[in-house]
Amino acid sequence: DARVTQTPRHKVTEMGQEVTMRCQPILGHNTVFWYRQTMMQGLELLAYFRNRAPLDDSGMPKDRFSAEMPDATLATLKIQPSEPRDSAVYFCASRGWDARTRDEKLFFGSGTQLSVL
Amino acid sequence: DQQVKQNSPSLSVQEGRISILNCDYTNSMFDYFLWYKKYPAEGPTFLISISSIKDKNEDGRFTVFLNKSAKHLSLHIVPSQPGDSAVYFCAASGGRGATNKLIFGTGTLLAVQP
Numbered sequence: 001d002a003r004v005t006q007t008p009r010h011k012v013t014e015m016g017q018e019v020t021m022r023c024q025p026i027l028g029h030n031t032v033f034w035y036r037q038t039m040m041q042g043l044e045l046l047a048y049f050r051n052r053a054p055l056d057d058s059g060m061p062k063d064r065f066s067a068e069m070p071d072a073t074l075a076t077l078k079i080q081p082s083e084p085r086d087s088a089v090y091f092c093a094s095r096g097w098d099a100r101t102r103d104e105k106l107f108f109g110s111g112t113q114l115s116v117l
Numbered sequence: 118d119q120q121v122k123q124n125s126p127s128l129s130v131q132e133g134r135i136s137i138l139n140c141d142y143t144n145s146m147f148d149y150f151l152w153y154k155k156y157p158a159e160g161p162t163f164l165i166s167i168s169s170i171k172d173k174n175e176d177g178r179f180t181v182f183l184n185k186s187a188k189h190l191s192l193h194i195v196p197s198q199p200g201d202s203a204v205y206f207c208a209a210s211g212g213r214g215a216t217n218k219l220i221f222g223t224g225t226l227l228a229v230q231p
Contacts, residue, residue, distance in 0.1 A: 033218070033219070035221070039223075041119075041223065042123070042206065042221050042222050042223030042224050043161070043206055043221035043222075043224070045218055045219070045220065045221075055218075056218060091160055091161070101163070101166070103166070105151075105163045106153075106163065106219055107163075108153075108160030108161045108162070109160050110158065110159055111158075111159075
């Protein structure tokens, strides 16, 4: 089964440190999304890419967050410097064809649980 | 501004009964709606969807109803099973194309009691 792979699964860091989260989308999926799950906001869209080009990053705090796709098999989300309010689960998702529903769907990774102390 | 709202953070239902999860949206440009299910320590997985040209879509025990005039959709699970216990996210999009972003709600935690 093809799946979206995210690393690390868990990250504990201290305030002010740089955090890098990585995502390997499903091979052949050209649209990649970063979401953040919080209790108050649910699944917030941070940024997304189509064919490695950023389409929308309006959901991201620009001063400390950055998202890139160095190549088609890797998407990164960086936070520098990290703050306690960044503690959340960060999900990557890629969009592609779902053979069961015969439609394009989002497929999510298992997420990175980030704790900033 | 929350464009997709799930006003019930949690719902508890007895096994075998019907579970009804509700979702409201504010953006009239949304024309494609989905439900995702999420178990702990896993990513959300697609459950069922509906296009705005329909008012109902059924897949086994799961049915989604869309009321465009009220900007409201609901997910019905009949009969509910303990394995359905999860967080359910409603999502909306302005189209089904690959470049359209999916806006999610805050989620509803469903607990199905044996």
